[in-house]
Amino acid sequence: MSFRYFRPLIGHPFKGVLFTAKFLAFAHLCLEYGYSTAPAAGPSMLPTFDILGDWVLVSKRHRYGRDVSVGDLVAYSIPINEDLGVKRVLGLPGDYVMIDTPESGSEAMIQVPQGHCWIVGDNLTASRDSRLFGPVPLALIRGKVIAKIKPFAEFKWIENPLKRPDHQ
Amino acid sequence: MAFASRLWGRARARATATAASQSKSAFARQFTNYLIRYVSWLPPLIWFNTYVAQVTFINGPSMYPFLNSTYNESTKRDLCLVYKLYAQQNLERGMCVTFRSPTDPDKIVVKRIVGLEGDIVRTKPPYPNEYIRVPEGHIWVEGDGDKSRDSNYYGPISARLVTGQITHILLPFSKAGRVRWWEHQHRTGIQRAA
Structure with missing residues (x-):
């Protein structure tokens, strides 16, 4: 490595700007199609995530609900506002799910429509989820939560808790 | 630097x-x-196409006669400019928008916005209820043509699904120019919320 590799850049501010733009675009590509992080705030996922300060690692390979299965945690765009949410998938297209909380007394069920999924929080009493805004289009799913990364001391991989009976 | x-x-x-x-x-x-x-140069290009603007061909007859005016006479397709910057904001009735289909997340479709949140819409046949109030954060979309699978089929869609707005027609030359969505004749049966 010698100075001649720097020479085209020094004295050409435009090239520096261009390089920065290309680098930022590449970083953005990695965050959009590879892995990214998201905050898991609020009481809706309480036993799994704390109310404040927890961050999760999101795999964007599962964007638009690709290879997502029942029991997975997903990061999704909340259909009725501008925010991002983290919830658990309870039903995929064709599944029958309960519309209301079991304690409510209602036992009405709904079949999740084509291209949608049913999403609920782990803390049913303090969660605004599909029980409020109905089935969520798979197109709004940003990715699957694969690990809790913050606080660092509590790092853990997140696995689907549902297991086949014959795997025990 | x-x-x-x-x-x-x-x-x-x-x-x-x-x-x-x-x-x-x-x-x-x-x-x-x-x-x-x-x-x-690929990453900047992909970023530009996802967040700023994209040029795309329109498939199918759902926006006939506005787009693909000759869909039953030829295989020619219209070429359009899709503007993607802040596409989910300032949505208005009459705009042509692209969005990810709620029934198939891998498909992006083009429809016209008929109702915004709070509007009461008189629906068309496949929909089970005659009237519906468009919920918070949702829009009611319909194609201009008869052969359209739109909100009358799958209900109001979340505005978060919108990926872009069709602002210009590039080809064919006879139609090329700005899409004057604000001059669109709205259909009857919409009671506006505001």
Whole structure:
């Protein structure tokens, strides 16, 4: 490595700007199609995530609900506002799910429509989820939560808790 | 700036060095150089297409007669400019928008916004209820043509699904120009919320 590799850049501010733009675009590509992080705030996922300060690692390979299965945690765009949410998938297209909380007394069920999924929080009493805004289009799913990364001391991989009976 | 130039210099030095050590041919060195020069433009291009603007062909008859006016006479398709910057904001009735289909997340479809949140819409046949109030954060979309699978089929859609707005028609030349959505004749049966 010698100075001649720097020479085209020094004295050409435009090239520096261009390089920065290309680098930022590449970083953005990695965050959009590879892995990214998201905050898991609020009481809706309480036993799994704390109310404040927890961050999760999101795999964007599962964007638009690709290879997502029942029991997975997903990061999704909340259909009725501008925010991002983290919830658990309870039903995929064709599944029958309960519309209301079991304690409510209602036992009405709904079949999740084509291209949608049913999403609920782990803390049913303090969660605004599909029980409020109905089935969520798979197109709004940003990715699957694969690990809790913050606080660092509590790092853990997140696995689907549902297991086949014959795997025990 | 200095850091960026150092990185760039190191990457180029390494690329040329490995190419030279492996084959020592001028071809390999030149090839790697060109690869770095052109492939590094891909990420900005993808970013631009996802967040700023995209040129795309329109498939199918759902916006007939506005788009693909000759869909039953020829295989020609209209070429449109889709503007994607802040596409989910300032949505208005009459706009042509692209969005991810709620029934198939891998498909992007083009429809016209008929109702915004709070509007009461008189629906068309496949929909089970005669009237519906468009919920919070949702829009009611319909195609201009008869052959359209739209909100009358799958209900109001979340505005978060919107990916872009069709602002210009580029081809055919006879129709080319700005999409004057604000001059669109709205259909009857919409009671506006505001």
